Amino acid sequence: MSPSGHETLEVVGLSKRFGGLQVFQEISFTLPQGEVLGVIGPNGAGKTTLINVISGKLAPTAGRVLLGRREMTGQPLHAVSRAGIMRSFQQTNTFSTASVGENIARAITFSGGGSAAWQAITGMLDEFELAPRLDEQSDKLPYGLQKMLGLVLAFVTRPKVLLLDEPAAGLEGRERGRVDSFVRHAREELGCSVLIVEHDMDLIRRLCPNILVLDAGRLLASGPPAEVLARKDVIDAYVGAVEEEVA
Numbered sequence: 001m002s003p004s005g006h007e008t009l010e011v012v013g014l015s016k017r018f019g020g021l022q023v024f025q026e027i028s029f030t031l032p033q034g035e036v037l038g039v040i041g042p043n044g045a046g047k048t049t050l051i052n053v054i055s056g057k058l059a060p061t062a063g064r065v066l067l068g069r070r071e072m073t074g075q076p077l078h079a080v081s082r083a084g085i086m087r088s089f090q091q092t093n094t095f096s097t098a099s100v101g102e103n104i105a106r107a108i109t110f111s112g113g114g115s116a117a118w119q120a121i122t123g124m125l126d127e128f129e130l131a132p133r134l135d136e137q138s139d140k141l142p143y144g145l146q147k148m149l150g151l152v153l154a155f156v157t158r159p160k161v162l163l164l165d166e167p168a169a170g171l172e173g174r175e176r177g178r179v180d181s182f183v184r185h186a187r188e189e190l191g192c193s194v195l196i197v198e199h200d201m202d203l204i205r206r207l208c209p210n211i212l213v214l215d216a217g218r219l220l221a222s223g224p225p226a227e228v229l230a231r232k233d234v235i236d237a238y239v240g241a242v243e244e245e246v247a
């Protein structure tokens with residue numbers, strides 16, 4: 001990790017419109033290297049689209065994305081991922097009919113890694129119960145393991161910034177703890193920054209020193225979760241509904 005934090009992600013005045021639908025507008029924030037930032041908000045608030053735009057999958061309508069002051073705006077997905085911004089998906093992102101091992105090998109090849117890259121994930125493969133399943137077809141894995149494989153595939157590319165889209169969705173209690181562990185690995189071993197879109201408020205409180213709240217495409221609030229989640233406008237827009245659903 002760079003102590004100077006030179007791989008800061010900067011999002012400046014970012015807007016995205018699909019035809020007549022303004023999905024989000026004028027979103028600005030910075031994610032310093034090695035930090036974890038949560039993004040929450042109601043369904044349809046624009047969170048996944050924000051990840052799609054930062055990752056280069058979609059071009060913004062306005063605004064800029066910079067990594068370590070390098071211009072990422074408008075660059076295609078493969079160029080942005082090679083620069084070090086890597087996303088995971090709400091759904092799993094494996095080549096479904098390939099084996100677990102083949103998927104990992106492809107991701108390592110994509111990032112120019114070799115045997116050291118395999119060694120670097122030995123502990124994680126054991127911990128996430130993927131080690132005994134390397135020969136199994138990826139889409140035959142239980143859902144929770146497919147999600148962990150998706151995270152491991154992002155990890156082996158050694159990203160500078162990881163964008164995680166609902167990593168805990170569909171996971172049960174013990175499996176959710178693996179998301180915490182994965183984020184710890186990413187920070188400690190890669191020095192990587194992590195942006196997490198999530199509806200699981202406990203996970204957000206555990207992992208994120210700071211959060212952003214998106215509501216109807218606007219940045220409603222930002223700051224530490226204890227502070228932000230207690231705000232009346234945030235409770236009205238989002239938190240009350242989510243915590244009622246969970247109760």
Ligand SMILES: Nc1ncnc2c1ncn2[C@@H]1O[C@H](COP(=O)(O)OP(=O)(O)OP(=O)(O)O)[C@@H](O)[C@H]1O
Nearest residue numbers: 018021023041042043044045046047048049050090
């Ligand atoms: N490619 C697209 N073309 C047109 N509209 C889209 C497209 N992708 C998303 N949208 C719309 O943009 C809005 C924001 O969607 P988005 O998936 O970003 O929300 P979200 O905050 O991630 O929601 P959720 O929490 O349910 O995942 C929605 O109204 C959605 O229908």
